[in-house]
Amino acid sequence: MAAAAEDLRRRLNTGTLLVLLLAALVGSIGAAVTVGPADISVSTVWAVVADRLRLGDADVPLLREHIVWRLRLPRVFGAAAVGGGLAAVGAVMQTLTRNSLADPYLLGVSSGASLGAVAVLVVGLGSGVAALTGGAFAGALAAFAVVVTVSGRRAVLAPTKVVLAGVAVAQLCAAATSFVIIWVADPHATQSITFWLSGSLARVDWAALAWAAPVLAAVLVLLAVHARTLNAFAFGEDAAATLGVPVTRVRWLLLVATALLTAALVAVSGAVGFVGLILPHAVRFLTGADHRRLLPAVVIAGAIFLVWVDTAARTLFAPRELPVGVLTALLGVPAFVMLLRRREVGR
Template sequence: MTATAASTAPAPAGAPAPAVRRSGARTSAWIAVMAVVLAASVTLAVTIGSADLHPLDVWRSIGDHLGLSSSSLSQLRDGIVWELRLPRVLTAAAVGAALALCGAVMQTLTRNPLADPYLLGLSSGASVGAVAVLILGIGRLGLPVAAFAGALLALVVTFALANRRGELAPTRTVLAGLAVSYLCSAATSFIIFWSATGDSYREILSWLLGSLGAASWTDAGIASSAVVVVGAVLVSRARTLDAFAFGDSTASTLGINVNATRWTLLTLVALLTGAAVAVSGAIGFVGLMLPHAVRFVVGSGHRRVLPLAALAGASFMIWADTLARTLFDPRELPVGVVTAFLGAPAFAVLLRRRRVGR
């Protein structure tokens, strides 16, 4: 090979770039497609179940409630759409988006393809906070705050255990997260063992496995505002997240304040996890799997990955929850069981077809 040492001048313009996947137009197309899929998922999922709803009924009901139209939809049908199904479907979408965003950011910041809120103890920490509040009966509004506090505490403990001279080695981080997870699970069991009786026991157990059965408009509001606010901040930091690809010290030489960035963004992730866990319990696999699936398709630039992971996570969770409530109707499966059943084989297929990182 001949070294082209003489040609330090910029490459001649006009020479077409070789087959390079370019972001701009393609990303917009993907986002548009996934947004349509999400809108269709919301509409269809609301119609599925008893009462034989037509997709248009969904939009009529929404139009009526937003004061955009006044249709002749019966009160019963309107009630099923607006009071029962829509809050649940929208909560599912927000939770799915939140978990996928959390997973994508945690995988990047810990440089660990196995990182997700479930693995690093965030969900278990949030569960401790949430269960404590459920037992004490402080009420639904205390729940997100307690879940956030629990998640943040778990995060601090995990990183305190994993931290060594300011660096977070991937293996240490996973092991620390496991330790914190188990500790939090034990704490949750302990609280339930001492305090729960009869009905509250059953309620807590189904919630622990992940359930959207009790989702209300309040839940949808909490989860979706967390997704919109935190998601916007995360997307605005996409370039910073990209710079972590080759590790902390490379990120630092690219001008990133590594520690400050990590703590800020992980606190936001804890906030988002807390919001998701507060309304749905601890649902696994979504945060781990969807970011990888999205990266397979569009590469790993965060300007592409974050919005697409959020949209894909939302649609995925809607259908997982729809399966959960219809598969064994009238009995409901915990949605966490469905995501694991769907997620594990899908992940195995992806792993065999292409490597996940390495």
């Protein structure tokens, strides 16, 4: 299997791979929008988009236009953004912490987000998407700030300390969230916590995407600029330093940027697990470990992955809907076990 992967890797040059993946992503988004309880064709989707962008004047019934423009399109784009972003963050975290089991939620960001969202509900700042998203975002950043403070000045020298502090803060936030839920005993809050903890794209609308998209774009550009620098971390931080990388500055810049992006994504979808953990490993089979190939490929692959998993989540048991995080966990856990076994064999 490894030999087959290597053979495939050699035959696919980077350009071809990215074009193929990009075509698959466009096809997936187009196809996913047409899937659902209401029967909608590709031409309808196209007519609605053209109409909205004032490229044409289509005569689409209002209900269908509503389904396409208000419900399905933002949701599918949301899945693509969250999937691509989480996969990129996972790949970078795995490199920076030299831990192949690292994922985007390692630094307590997702637990902070759920605490923030629940706090907004409970304090009564509102229950709209904007208020919840804002609360989740603030909570995620606050949790990350606490992680940085707790790990202290010496953390500059020890990334493991940052990781341990992340675990501790995540536990603290989870406990605080449970406490708030029980204290308030508000069914609304309970529903909300379930949503943030298991992850779902059901609430995504254009407003939520407008928050996340600029953060996603900016952080992806930053990561792309550092792709070659990330390669230098392969043999550890000291090795990177002797290769001329200003290790401390680069590490903090990228940790803060990825925490920011994770916060923005969690605010959109809650904590969707396993995408950031598994996708980088799967994509490395195709691209190898060089971040200049890995990062663009993993973003597109993550987007494709989550678009289809979310489509399955909303249609498999229709009219009931699964939280997408439940499905990613169902797919992710076996992949995770395979990864562990492969590591043992590799030793």
